[in-house]
Amino acid sequence: MMNKNERPEKAYKNLEFLNSEEARTIRILSEYIEPLTRLKEHKVNSTVLFFGSSKAKPDNSSPLSKYYGQTEELAFRLAKWAIKLEPKGKDFVICTGGGPGLMEAANRGAARAGGKSIGMNISIPEEQIPNPYISAELSFIFHYFFMRKFWLVNHARAIVAMPGGFGTLDELFEVLTLIQTGKIHRDRLLVLLYGKEYWDKIINFEALLENKAIDPDDAHLFSVCSDPEEAFSFLKKNLLPFL
Numbered sequence: 001m002m003n004k005n006e007r008p009e010k011a012y013k014n015l016e017f018l019n020s021e022e023a024r025t026i027r028i029l030s031e032y033i034e035p036l037t038r039l040k041e042h043k044v045n046s047t048v049l050f051f052g053s054s055k056a057k058p059d060n061s062s063p064l065s066k067y068y069g070q071t072e073e074l075a076f077r078l079a080k081w082a083i084k085l086e087p088k089g090k091d092f093v094i095c096t097g098g099g100p101g102l103m104e105a106a107n108r109g110a111a112r113a114g115g116k117s118i119g120m121n122i123s124i125p126e127e128q129i130p131n132p133y134i135s136a137e138l139s140f141i142f143h144y145f146f147m148r149k150f151w152l153v154n155h156a157r158a159i160v161a162m163p164g165g166f167g168t169l170d171e172l173f174e175v176l177t178l179i180q181t182g183k184i185h186r187d188r189l190l191v192l193l194y195g196k197e198y199w200d201k202i203i204n205f206e207a208l209l210e211n212k213a214i215d216p217d218d219a220h221l222f223s224v225c226s227d228p229e230e231a232f233s234f235l236k237k238n239l240l241p242f243l
Helices: 023-042 066-083 102-113 145-154 165-179 196-202 205-210 215-222 230-241
Strands: 045-050 093-096 117-122 139-142 155-161 190-194 222-223
Touching: 023 139, 023 145, 045 066, 045 102, 045 165, 066 093, 066 102, 066 230, 093 102, 093 155, 093 196, 102 117, 117 145, 139 145, 145 155, 145 165, 155 165, 155 230, 165 190, 190 230, 205 215, 222 230
Parallel strands: 045 093, 045 155, 093 117, 117 139, 155 190, 190 222
Antiparallel strands: none
């Protein structure tokens, strides 16, 4: 029997219940509503999303290291330009998966420009620590990959796919599939593959066309650039109509 002064725990304060299988839908809903609320609070209207390897370091320790400085420079130019647009709120905010490597480089470039940037991290067995260049109020951590992917893409008006591995390829192809199938309108989201030399080696789009695995129009769902200045000019020109 309960002591007459004891009170049962309210359901929303019961951590054992909230972490149970039965409460999974509540946790999923929380990962939808909390980012929605925080992004609205900080007046984030739209983003430029950077994909890229977490393994690329700025110290020339890997073949992808050369892209670190280029990622930082492109993000710097975009953030510096976007700050001056003076919209009602923040447009084209740099957003990443929040981890190290090329994600860090993009957040770092935005910070160097004096702009805010977003990091949307994920809890995984090999814990991925949020990089130090993310704006603290726009640093998120997700448990569910699909909710993280939703928020990475939801506010994006452009995606810059820097060289990367499984994670980058997974994110890139999911976005291309959403555009291909009309779940994201083709005129709503720009997709830019950065680093022609890398992408030509990794993905044989010509073979997909030759085997009729994709339609000719699908080859135009993305553009390719290999230089920060070229990429910035392309994005600047094509992002302005979104304002």
